[in-house]
Amino acid sequence: MSTPTMENAAEVLADPSAYADEPRLHAALTHLRAHEPVSLVDLAPYRPFWAITKHADIMEIERANALWINEPRPLLVPAELDDLTRAQADAGIGLRTLINMDDPHHRVVRAVGADWFRPKALRALKARVDELAKIYVDKMLAAGPECDFVQEVAVNYPLHVILSLLGLPESDFPRMLKLTQELFGGDDDEFRRGSSPEELMAVMADFLGYFHHLTTSRRDHPTEDLASAIANARIDGEFLSDIETSSYYVIIATAGHDTTSATISGGLLALIEHPEELHRLRTDPGLMSTATEEMVRWVTPVKEFMRTATQDTSVRGVPIAAGESALLSYVSGNRDEDVFDDPFRFDVSRDTNKHIGFGHGVHFCLGATLARMEVNSFFSELLPRLESIELAAPPAFIATTFVGGLKHLPIRLSLR
Numbered sequence: 001m002s003t004p005t006m007e008n009a010a011e012v013l014a015d016p017s018a019y020a021d022e023p024r025l026h027a028a029l030t031h032l033r034a035h036e037p038v039s040l041v042d043l044a045p046y047r048p049f050w051a052i053t054k055h056a057d058i059m060e061i062e063r064a065n066a067l068w069i070n071e072p073r074p075l076l077v078p079a080e081l082d083d084l085t086r087a088q089a090d091a092g093i094g095l096r097t098l099i100n101m102d103d104p105h106h107r108v109v110r111a112v113g114a115d116w117f118r119p120k121a122l123r124a125l126k127a128r129v130d131e132l133a134k135i136y137v138d139k140m141l142a143a144g145p146e147c148d149f150v151q152e153v154a155v156n157y158p159l160h161v162i163l164s165l166l167g168l169p170e171s172d173f174p175r176m177l178k179l180t181q182e183l184f185g186g187d188d189d190e191f192r193r194g195s196s197p198e199e200l201m202a203v204m205a206d207f208l209g210y211f212h213h214l215t216t217s218r219r220d221h222p223t224e225d226l227a228s229a230i231a232n233a234r235i236d237g238e239f240l241s242d243i244e245t246s247s248y249y250v251i252i253a254t255a256g257h258d259t260t261s262a263t264i265s266g267g268l269l270a271l272i273e274h275p276e277e278l279h280r281l282r283t284d285p286g287l288m289s290t291a292t293e294e295m296v297r298w299v300t301p302v303k304e305f306m307r308t309a310t311q312d313t314s315v316r317g318v319p320i321a322a323g324e325s326a327l328l329s330y331v332s333g334n335r336d337e338d339v340f341d342d343p344f345r346f347d348v349s350r351d352t353n354k355h356i357g358f359g360h361g362v363h364f365c366l367g368a369t370l371a372r373m374e375v376n377s378f379f380s381e382l383l384p385r386l387e388s389i390e391l392a393a394p395p396a397f398i399a400t401t402f403v404g405g406l407k408h409l410p411i412r413l414s415l416r
Contacts, residue, residue, distance in 0.1 A: 009028040009029075009032050009036070009039070010028070010032055010036065010039035011043050012024065012025055012028040012029070013041060013051050013304070013327055013401070014401065015401075016188070016399040016401050017399050019331075019400050019404060020397040020399045020400075022397070026335060026344070029053055029329065029335065032053045032332065033054055033332060033336060037053050037054045038052060038053075038057070038315045039053075041327075044079075045078035045079055046077075047079050048324075049306065049324075049325045049327050050315070050327065051327050051329060052315060052329060053329050053332035054316070054332075054333065054336060054338070055336035055339045057315050058328045058330070058333045058356060059333075059356065059360050059361075060315075061315070061326060062307075062361035062363070063360070063361050065102065065363070066103075066310065067309065067310055067311065067313060068307035068308070068310070069308055069310055070099060070100060070106075070305075070306075070308075071101070071102055071308070072086060072089075073308050073325045074305060074306055075304075075402055076304060076327055076402070081197040081200060084197050092243060094204075094243070095204050096244055096247045097247040097250060098110055098363070098366070099251065099305065099363065103362060106362065106363075108235050109244065112230055112240070112248065113366060116165065116226050116229065117367050118369070122373060125165070125373075126377075128161075129374055130377050130380075132157055132161055132377075133157065133377040133378045133381040136156065136378070137385060139152070139153060140153055140382075140413065141385075145412055145413065146392050146410065146411065146412045146413075147410075147411060148408050148410050149268060149409040149410075150261070150265045150406050150408055150409045151407075154261040154262075154264045154265040154409070155177060155261045156173075157374070157378060158256075158258075158260035158264070158374050159173055159180075159257040160173065161257070163176060163253060163257070165225065165226050165370075166226050166253060167223055167225025167227045167228065168214075168227070168253075175210075176253055179203060179206055180258050183200075183203050183207070184254065184258055184398075184400060184403045185404070185407075187399045188398045188399040188400065189399070190398075190407065191398065207249075207250050207253075207254075208243070208246045211253075212242060214227055214231070214246075214249065215242065215246060215249075218230075218232065219231050219232060227249065230245060231245060252366075252367070255302075255403065258301070258403055258404075259302060259365075259371065259403060260301075260370075260371045260375065262404060263295050263296055263299045263357075264375055264379075265409050266295065266301075266406055267291075267292075267295030267298070267379070268389075268411075269395055270295065270299075270346045271389075272391060272411070277291075277346055277347065278383075278389075280348055280349065281348045281383060282384070285380065285383070287349050288376050288379060288380055290349055290351055290353065291348035291379070292372050292375045292376050292379075293350070293372075294346065294347060295375060296355055296357035296358070296372075296375075297334045297340075297353060297355035298334075298346055299357070299405050300330050300334045300357050301357070301405050302330055302403055303329070303330060303331050303404070304327050304330060304331075304402065305327075305328050306325050306326065306328065307325065308325045308326075309322050309323065309324055309326070330356050330357065330359070333356050334356060339354055340353075340354075358371075385415045385416050387413075387414040387415060388413060389413040389414075390411065390412050390413070391409075394410075395409045395410070
């Protein structure tokens with residue numbers, strides 16, 4: 001890809017529509033990596049931030065979690081919403097997930113759910129994940145020769161996995177999906193509930209209200225699921241606060257499926273657009289593990305996180321003052337020419353894949369192993385049964401600056 005000269009290239013990172021236009025986004029990020037890897041962005045409605053676009057700098061910041069902390073600005077959100085969120089946090093009524101926390105509190109709260117996502121625990125879940133993969137590939141066959149792969153398959157398969165792990169009733173799955181799309185689709189005309197900060201906060205309130213009732217139920221009647229483990233966990237002899245308990249559910253119930261569905265749908269599009277790689281993967285199923293990692297790198301469903309400096313520092317010689325924030329562009333890091341050979345080539349056999357699609361350091365994705373398992377299981381079920389596949393209409397991407405990928409993938413296929 002060429003690296004055009006452009007002014008204010010870093011402003012794409014604050015433009016939700018840019019993430020729905022990948023050629024535009026990647027052209028700007030390629031330019032930044034080459035010419036301005038640490039860039040100041042001052043663009044309404046956001047507060048100023050430093051854009052970090054090189055893989056090595058992102059990794060260094062992630063490792064220095066005492067110098068670079070998550071609070072008070074873990075995500076890029078408009079200043080008005082940022083103020084409202086902080087006011088609610090100060091009042092003890094706002095969302096407070098793992099991404100809002102720093103060590104040492106982050107470490108002990110993360111440990112509450114960590115055992116459920118370790119490889120040993122997930123091995124017991126593998127049969128169910130494989131079963132669900134078959135169910136959803138069968139649904140593709142039953143739907144006929146054409147379907148919207150995202151809305152009919154990709155969003156529902158990992159949703160079913162993660163909400164079953166939590167122990168939620170299947171009748172509530174559509175509600176959780178709609179709330180997730182409203183939460184992560186706050187910048188997208190199709191998915192957002194409304195355009196005001198208050199309307200986005202109402203989505204969070206609906207989540208918290210639902211999960212408050214779940215906490216009460218699991219404490220009164222403990223069960224053998226993750227929701228019960230979270231509800232009844234104790235730190236220094238005390239339950240997690242109501243807001244931390246509900247927030248724990250929110251991050252698992254949303255990011256626990258939306259990121260995986262984005263990887264699966266984006267991975268399928270990559271295979272359609274690169275038929276030679278589809279052929280390689282079908283011919284050699286042993287490449288499925290490396291193909292899974294390449295799909296995560298290629299899609300990068302989590303676009304960014306932010307960190308705030310606790311003291312004066314610098315990145316690549318650029319001074320950054322205490323209290324200033326940096327946006328870590330994982331999308332850019334995962335196309336860094338200094339790390340990946342031919343980074344704009346989709347390669348299912350890429351065996352040195354130091355992608356940061358799951359983050360890095362103490363905030364490395366809690367559900368990474370489960371996500372890998374789901375992607376692997378789905379394509380291991382689909383590809384041996386696939387006779388032909390093509391686009392039935394142009395795909396569409398969600399407008400976002402945080403989590404997302406394809407929102408529609410119309411395909412035409414033949415399965416056996």
